[in-house]
Amino acid sequence: MGQLIYSGIISLDGYLADSQGNFDWSAPDEEVHAFVNDLERDAGTYLFGRRMYEVMSVWDTMGGPGDPPVIQDFARIWRGADKVVYSSSLAHATTARTRVERSFNPDAVRELKAGTERNIGIGGATLAAAALRAGLVDECQIFVNPVAVGGGLRYLPDGLNLRLDLLDEHRFGNGVVYLRYRCPG
Numbered sequence: 001m002g003q004l005i006y007s008g009i010i011s012l013d014g015y016l017a018d019s020q021g022n023f024d025w026s027a028p029d030e031e032v033h034a035f036v037n038d039l040e041r042d043a044g045t046y047l048f049g050r051r052m053y054e055v056m057s058v059w060d061t062m063g064g065p066g067d068p069p070v071i072q073d074f075a076r077i078w079r080g081a082d083k084v085v086y087s088s089s090l091a092h093a094t095t096a097r098t099r100v101e102r103s104f105n106p107d108a109v110r111e112l113k114a115g116t117e118r119n120i121g122i123g124g125a126t127l128a129a130a131a132l133r134a135g136l137v138d139e140c141q142i143f144v145n146p147v148a149v150g151g152g153l154r155y156l157p158d159g160l161n162l163r164l165d166l167l168d169e170h171r172f173g174n175g176v177v178y179l180r181y182r183c184p185g
Contacts, residue, residue: 002044002116004109006128007036007141011149014156016125018149025147029174032143033070039141040074043081044118047109047131050087052124053098060095086127106134129157137183140164146175 008016009026017023028036048056056078063075083098090100101108104127113120113136122128122137131137142155156162164181171177 002113002118002120003138004047004113004120004122004131004136005043005139005141006122006131006137007039007143008123008125008128008155009143009145010155011145011147013148013150014154015149015152016155018152021152025149026143026145028143028176029172030068030070032172032174032176032178033074035170035172035178036143037070037073037077040077040121042119043077043121044116045082045084045112045120046078047084047086047120047122047127049124049127050085050090052127053083053085053087053090053093056123057095081121104130106131106136109134109136125153125155125157129160132157132160132162132183135184139167140179140181140183142179142181144177144179 009028010016011025018025046056059075059078063072067075079096081097083093083095085093085098085100086104087100088102093100109131122131128137162183164183166179167182168180169178
């Protein structure tokens, strides 16, 4: 059975993006990016909200021979996975191996998890909040940046009452800390 994993690069105060929607402060350096690549290598499918899909879709064309090896590696990983985009407004997918679903269906995600041995990544705070509330997320993987942004899009939704079990931690040279938690099941 596949594991549903919610990953995010956040500020110390818990935001994925600041109040203007910027997340340039979260760009991983080569060490962090290589670590992310190793975590993502077993992803067979990604579940995205529309906005996260639009951000991530650049990986369909990035990663050419002129790009650094760590970028090329992630591009191969991303292109090698299936993608499901949950959107009521997106007319069609612009990337390969991608389908659009009009609404999030927890039972369909349970079936997807049961039908695969590979990990399933989930991206986008709104979509992840729905999956967390439905009890579908098996792990949260968080990269905490040493910056406070003061407001914006939260990694975890308000009102979520959840106790997590720490599975792993790692500190990087640039001050980023990786935390891996098991969600109750």
